[in-house]
Amino acid sequence: MRTNLKKIVAMLLLVQTVASPFAAITALAAPFDSPLLNNPSRSYSSSYSQQSSAPSFGVPLDTYFTDSMGNILMYVNVLGEVVKPGQHIVRQDSDLGTIYAVVGGANDAANMKKVRVMRYRPEKDEPLTHTVNLKSYLETGDRSSFVELRPNDTIVIPKDKGLSFGRVAQYTGLAASVLTLVYLIQRD
Numbered sequence: 228m229r230t231n232l233k234k235i236v237a238m239l240l241l242v243q244t245v246a247s248p249f250a251a252i253t254a255l256a257a258p259f260d261s262p263l264l265n266n267p268s269r270s271y272s273s274s275y276s277q278q279s280s281a282p283s284f285g286v287p288l289d290t291y292f293t294d295s296m297g298n299i300l301m302y303v304n305v306l307g308e309v310v311k312p313g314q315h316i317v318r319q320d321s322d323l324g325t326i327y328a329v330v331g332g333a334n335d336a337a338n339m340k341k342v343r344v345m346r347y348r349p350e351k352d353e354p355l356t357h358t359v360n361l362k363s364y365l366e367t368g369d370r371s372s373f374v375e376l377r378p379n380d381t382i383v384i385p386k387d388k389g390l391s392f393g394r395v396a397q398y399t400g401l402a403a404s405v406l407t408l409v410y411l412i413q414r415d
Contacts, residue, residue: 243403246396289347289379305330307384308337322373338387347379
């Protein structure tokens with residue numbers, strides 16, 4: 228019995244030893260994950276080109292406006308797990324598929340099943356928030372669940388709350404530490 232326990236503890240310590248560096252690297256890298264750190268020139272140039280298409284006389288964010296070519300434009304905010312979050316200028320007829328392309332797609336941590344469109348000024352009897360399953364659109368191309376976007380709408384692509392490798396490694400290390408402590412207490 229003691230031999231089996233020693234083998235289990237040794238195996239758990241081995242797993243902890245191997246997994247701990249990965250967990251530490253994942254935990255340290257997460258706060259520094261930024262599109263500006265990945266490719267700063269692309270982020271600055273895209274932000275600059277977007278802002279240059281807006282009129283220079285100060286347009287209210289909740290209205291439509293036109294560019295020099297006569298296109299009707301609006302501001303849309305995109306937050307959450309996307310490559311380029313922030314405020315974007317898009318055409319009036321843009322939908323969630325277009326916005327998804329403008330922001331460069333979602334990160335690996337995104338929960339595409341619960342994308343929220345939050346309305347800045349909802350109409351009477353209209354909900355303030357619409358939930359859309361963008362994953363089904365990406366799989367089938369069906370846009371029937373999309374809502375019409377309006378100026379200053381905010382699209383939030385939340386983080387997936389599932390288990391990640393870092394979290395599994397963290398829990399494995401904790402379990403190995405507890406088992407080691409139990410083993411050492413029982414040994415004496």
